Amino acid sequence: DQQVKQNSPSLSVQEGRISILNCDYTNSMFDYFLWYKKYPAEGPTFLISISSIKDKNEDGRFTVFLNKSAKHLSLHIVPSQPGDSAVYFCAASALRYGGSQGNLIFGKGTKLSVKP
C-alpha cells in the first residue's frame, strides 16, 4: 500500500507551456512535502518543498500547491523548458521530535518530457 502516489507515470508537454505534476498521499500525519528531480544516471536532486501550514510555495518557474483536505499536492512548472525533462518524485514526511529528519516516503515518479 503506497502512502505517496503519483498516478501518472509520464507526461509530455510542449516547450513554453505549463507542466502540472500531481501527487496524492494517504497518511494524514504527513506534514512536510518535497519534490525531487532526477536525470538519468544521477541521484535525485531537491527542487522545492512545502510545509502543511502553507498551501502554496513558489520558487522561480516552480510552484507547489498543497490541498490538505484532498491530500493532494501538485507541482507547476511554467514555462516548461526542454531541460526540465526528467523524472519528478514527490516525497512526504511526518514530524519527528525536535523537527529532525525522519523517514521520507517517495512516490514512484512521473517522467516529464518537454518537447521543443
Next chain:
Amino acid sequence: DAGVIQSPRHEVTEMGQEVTLRCKPISGHDYLFWYRQTMMRGLELLIYFNNNVPIDDSGMPEDRFSAKMPNASFSTLKIQPSEPRDSAVYFCASSLRDRSSPLHFGNGTRLTVT
C-alpha cells in the same frame, strides 16, 4: 563541495557472492540514508543513521542486508549472499539535522546480480 560520493557506480556479481556498496556523505551532515530504487517499488528507504547510529532499519529487506557507519565520513551497505532480486539502483543520501534541510543524493550504484 564534492557532494555525496558512492562507489562503485556499477557492480555485476553472481548469485551467492558478497556485495559491498560504499558511501561518503557530505562533510558536516548529521544524517545518512540508504535507499533502493526498483521499477516495482520505486525509491524505498532501507536504513538511516543519525550521528553514525542506526535509527531505523525497518526497511532492510532481510538479514542478508547489513549497513554500518563506522565514522561520520563513511558508510557501507553489505549484501551477503546476494540474489538476483537484489538487482536495483542503491542510493546513499545525507542531510543536516533539520527536517527542512533536503536530502543530498549520490549518483547511485547500479547492482546486477546474475
